[in-house]
Amino acid sequence: MHRPPPVPVLLLLLSLALAGRVSSHEESGEWSCDSSASEIRVEAPFLPGIITLDGRADDWSDVDGSEFSLLPALDPDDDKEYGGGKMTVKALHDGKDVFFLLQVDGDYAYSKGENTRCPSAALMFQIGESATYHNMGGCKEGRDSCTNKTCKGHEVDIMHFSIGNAIPGRLYGGNPIDNGKGNGGDRFGHLVDLYAWTPHCRYIDGTGPSGNDTSAQNNWKGAWWHSSLSVQSGFVEEDSPYASNGQKGAYYFEFSRPLRTMDRLQQDAQFTVGGTAKMSAAFWYPVNGNPWHGSGHFSINCDWVSMDISSGTSLLTKTASSGSSWDAASAFSLLFSVISLCLSVFIAYRNFGPKSAQYKPMEISLG
Ligand SMILES: *[C@@H]1O[C@H](CO)[C@@H](O)[C@H](O)[C@H]1NC(C)=O
Ligand SMILES: *[C@@H]1O[C@H](CO)[C@@H](O)[C@H](O)[C@H]1NC(C)=O
Numbered sequence: 001m002h003r004p005p006p007v008p009v010l011l012l013l014l015s016l017a018l019a020g021r022v023s024s025h026e027e028s029g030e031w032s033c034d035s036s037a038s039e040i041r042v043e044a045p046f047l048p049g050i051i052t053l054d055g056r057a058d059d060w061s062d063v064d065g066s067e068f069s070l071l072p073a074l075d076p077d078d079d080k081e082y083g084g085g086k087m088t089v090k091a092l093h094d095g096k097d098v099f100f101l102l103q104v105d106g107d108y109a110y111s112k113g114e115n116t117r118c119p120s121a122a123l124m125f126q127i128g129e130s131a132t133y134h135n136m137g138g139c140k141e142g143r144d145s146c147t148n149k150t151c152k153g154h155e156v157d158i159m160h161f162s163i164g165n166a167i168p169g170r171l172y173g174g175n176p177i178d179n180g181k182g183n184g185g186d187r188f189g190h191l192v193d194l195y196a197w198t199p200h201c202r203y204i205d206g207t208g209p210s211g212n213d214t215s216a217q218n219n220w221k222g223a224w225w226h227s228s229l230s231v232q233s234g235f236v237e238e239d240s241p242y243a244s245n246g247q248k249g250a251y252y253f254e255f256s257r258p259l260r261t262m263d264r265l266q267q268d269a270q271f272t273v274g275g276t277a278k279m280s281a282a283f284w285y286p287v288n289g290n291p292w293h294g295s296g297h298f299s300i301n302c303d304w305v306s307m308d309i310s311s312g313t314s315l316l317t318k319t320a321s322s323g324s325s326w327d328a329a330s331a332f333s334l335l336f337s338v339i340s341l342c343l344s345v346f347i348a349y350r351n352f353g354p355k356s357a358q359y360k361p362m363e364i365s366l367g
Helices: 007-028 176-180 320-352 362-366
Strands: 042-044 066-068 087-093 097-105 120-126 156-162 191-198 201-204 221-226 250-258 276-284 305-309
Touching (some): 042 087, 087 276, 097 276, 156 250
Antiparallel strands (some): 120 156, 156 191, 191 201, 221 250
């Protein structure tokens, strides 16, 4: 049985590919990002009790998503957009956990044990204040000098799911064995919890260049599904490849994580109800059956995307913009009511209050 490629191999491939890019960047000038997609936000309303983490999307049907074009992460050029279509990102929270659904059209491709011949998905979040989307945190130190001291403030949190050993509909991620060893690995499904300062300095939670700390955990859980799979009681490994390759349809990747984790090493993003997080999502696909390489992923934007973790039970609104205009309207009517109340009290006081009270012009009273 094949194991997923070990992280060092992926890192090596990634850095080789990046080395190629860096030199071409030097020729063509600065990294450019036309981040018009930055206008698109991801909304994570408080909607408890509606999501089952099984990779299937029917329970998300009433939740609004945000749609993004998928462009190559290292070369966000419109001409090179992922041919299968856009990615829809949905999110919500139940006050304890945050849930994500990534949905993207793609013909069914599955090759057991070969992660790079299967699609793959990742989420990335800002941890440190100085962490940029570009270059996974953007620390300037090289592979030999990046540490939690030299790259302080550039931490990003990454969840990566490679499905070559993951049965559709089954749950992967944090498990008692890897969590017992105190790191963010997942030996069963390769849904791993990582952190990085740069693409060259990327580590499984709890491991790092200055030694390992056994206090870390894989806080993520997730499952995958494809719309061509026929619903049944449950797949087992022997059913692989679970459906015939090449069938049209959509891939679904569903994830959850506690809003807060027990991380003490600045290796997990911490989410706050009522706050905003900076996130990104990436997708790898074996285009034309060719295996993908680590840096050959598509991304939803060439900069961070804001994710609002709202505190109220959000009514499902049609679009993000109508949502915010509703908010503005209700805020205005609340303000108006408060002003009216103050005015009535003031007028009542003026008419019926003690006659000795000096009348003041309204402007001053309201000011
Ligand atoms: C830390 O953990 C990683 C992954 O388990 C391992 O490869 C590495 O050898 C460990 N480093 C030390 C110093 O124990
Ligand atoms: C850096 O990481 C090491 C190993 O995990 C840890 O012992 C140390 O406290 C960390 N230092 C800082 C400044 O976070």
